[in-house]
Amino acid sequence: MKGRTAIITGGVQGIGLEVARKLASAGVNLVLADVNAAAGEAASKELSASTPAKFALTDLTNQDSVRDLVGVTIAEFGAIDYFVNCAAILDDKTFEESSPRDWQRMFDVCLLGPMYCLHDVLPVMKKQKFGRIVCFSSDSARIGQARLSYYAAAKAGVTALVKSIAQEVGPDGITANIVSPGATNTPMRMDREASLREQMGEEKYARREQAVQRAYPLRRIGEPSDVAPTVTFLLSDGAAWITGQVVSVNGGFTML
Numbered sequence: 001m002k003g004r005t006a007i008i009t010g011g012v013q014g015i016g017l018e019v020a021r022k023l024a025s026a027g028v029n030l031v032l033a034d035v036n037a038a039a040g041e042a043a044s045k046e047l048s049a050s051t052p053a054k055f056a057l058t059d060l061t062n063q064d065s066v067r068d069l070v071g072v073t074i075a076e077f078g079a080i081d082y083f084v085n086c087a088a089i090l091d092d093k094t095f096e097e098s099s100p101r102d103w104q105r106m107f108d109v110c111l112l113g114p115m116y117c118l119h120d121v122l123p124v125m126k127k128q129k130f131g132r133i134v135c136f137s138s139d140s141a142r143i144g145q146a147r148l149s150y151y152a153a154a155k156a157g158v159t160a161l162v163k164s165i166a167q168e169v170g171p172d173g174i175t176a177n178i179v180s181p182g183a184t185n186t187p188m189r190m191d192r193e194a195s196l197r198e199q200m201g202e203e204k205y206a207r208r209e210q211a212v213q214r215a216y217p218l219r220r221i222g223e224p225s226d227v228a229p230t231v232t233f234l235l236s237d238g239a240a241w242i243t244g245q246v247v248s249v250n251g252g253f254t255m256l
């Protein structure tokens, strides 16, 4: 993997940052794309100690911003070998509580965002006759999840998108796969848990937490370090004949 170039959206915290750390240790050139400038600067500073790493302030909901991201990556490294889409948002509401504005924002970030990226990244990969794409979905997209309906719907869209693209670009030496994590301790999950804890109170929240862990055959919530190795494998030469697949990394929460 040494000398390859990766774009990682949402690569400044959580699972994306852990993927970036793994790729940095393999000598991959990194471009981290995110709306969070402070976390982006800190992450690129950390990673620059082991590999060329750049932060590109990018809003995935803005097509011009995504164009700039692709342009900056080519100008800096001359290639895009790996594209990993981790960036996402979460909303904790029942469908009835939510509004069309909530749905639009979710679809803009979680579905249109990776679509803008892939639309601009694929021509580069096709020219190279090489590319590896990994997009993140969620187990909620596979089995549904109360209070996450439109997040789950957007993520199901990502799965369908990536599988379809995998069929179109396979002949060009490009693989495209989906990683579907179960609950993983990242800022995304921690924020949601903090608000649930506040709403429920300590006792009810503790009971809920035990029930969640019982739903996992491996009896624990995941860490970013549980998920990142699957991503690096799907980017590696060892995964050259794997495409259009959904890989659940979830402590056995779903077994589909």
Ligand SMILES: NC(=O)c1ccc[n+]([C@@H]2O[C@H](COP(=O)([O-])OP(=O)(O)OC[C@H]3O[C@@H](n4cnc5c(N)ncnc54)[C@H](O)[C@@H]3O)[C@@H](O)[C@H]2O)c1
Pocket (backbone or CB within 6 Å): 009, 010, 011, 012, 013, 014, 015, 016, 033, 034, 035, 036, 058, 059, 060, 061, 085, 086, 087, 088, 089, 109, 113, 136, 137, 138, 139, 180, 181, 182, 183, 184, 185, 186, 187, 188, 189
């Ligand atoms: N953590 C979990 O329990 C869990 C479970 C299932 C799926 N996932 C999926 O895994 C992936 C990584 O999740 P995580 O928990 O590490 O998330 P996270 O919230 O910790 O990180 C997501 C990143 O996306 C960035 N982002 C949000 N909107 C953006 C935009 N418009 N443009 C650019 N960047 C933007 C955020 O700033 C943040 O840095 C996500 O796709 C998420 O949906 C996570």
